[in-house]
Amino acid sequence: MTEEGSGWGGELWAAADLVTPMAIRVAATLRLADHIAAGRHTVEALAVAVDADQDALGRVLEHLVTAGVLVRAGAGAYGLTGLGEQLREDDPPGMRAWLDLEGSIGRADLCFVELLHTVRTGDAAFPRHFGRSYWDDLSADAGRAASFDALMGARLAADAPAIAVAYPWGELGHVVDVGGGDASLLIEILRAHDDLRGTVLDLPGPAGRAGRAIAAAGLGHRAGAQAGSFFDALPAGAGGYVLSGILHDWPDEDALRILRRCAEAAAGTGKVLVVDHLRDAGGVDPSTEGDLRMLCYVRGRERTLGQLGELARAAGLRIGPTRPGGSRLIAELRV
Secondary structure, three states: OOOHHHOOOHHHHHHHOOHHHHHHHHHHHOOHHHHHHOOOOEHHHHHHHHOOOHHHHHHHHHHHHHOOOEEEOOOOEEEEOHHHHOOOOOOOOOHHHHHOOOOHHHHHHHHHHHHHHHHHHOOOHHHHHHOOOHHHHHHOOHHHHHHHHHHHHHHHHOOHHHHHHHOOHHHHOEEEEEOOOOOHHHHHHHHHOOOOEEEEEEOHHHHHHHHHHHHHOOOOOOEEEEEOOOOOOOOOOOOEEEEEOOHHHOOHHHHHHHHHHHHHHHOOOOEEEEEEOOEOOOOOOOOHHHHHHHHHHHOOOOOEHHHHHHHHHHOOOEEEEEEEEOOEEEEEEEO
16 A cells, blocks of 8 residues: 555545556556666656656656555665566566556546546446547557557457367358457467368458458468448358457447347357456456456446347347356357
8 A cells, every 4th residue: 555545545546546656657657666677767868768757757756655566675676576567568477568557558547537427327438538439449559559459468368278179160161350450369269270261251451450460370271251240131051150348339329230240140040259358147246447447448337247148239239158168158049
């Protein structure tokens, strides 16, 4: 706990604090931990390295000492604590990129200053804060779009091997990963099932990146990428249509449109496979933070299996077997 947290206001003030989180996110954005690890220990050296105002940066560094992220390491010098080490680019969980205020998630989190607006109206906070939707904001900046692909791909990487072997994908013959981003999941599934063919369908930017990733993986003879929207007609006739981490990005009316497009394409020949952090209707929900992110970013939601079932029925689908795939659930929907 910070010094402030143990004084006036105690734990409540510490929990509601905006100063410390923003100081840590600034440190992440400026890659201060990497610069300190590289030997730039003074405010003078760090200010030059990150092109910052020396006085303002020095005051942030002092607060990061108070917050337990940095430690004084001699006169005018700073070192990393164990907490500060987690802000290094090479730290395995990769937290720095998630906190980067110029990345796709760190920037989006700034919309939480409009949470009151969202609670009063039910509208997403992101457009209120930035003047355009989250998806339009990503499309407008290639760097943020690449950041989104990288963060989502990295998050999926831990579960992808389990997902690839948890379901008999090979029996489907051909799968379309609808909104499949940079093809991370499809590549893992194809590697585990030699006779399977696959297609990523996504907007032009992600589809281009997916095509390059598939080629780099040596899978171009069995897979490809196609530009398109999951709100439009999907290529029909595949054995499976995968929605991995897609539906929670959308409110019910839009999630239903996506499911209907999948059902239309799968009619008579295929199945729809929803791969997501589907929660049980009862018990404690561990994903309340993620649910609020979905609400504020895009008016989406984290759903229970029962809520997915209701949407599926409205789209002309029924839930079949479910299988765990790492931390996620694979829900099979049948026409």
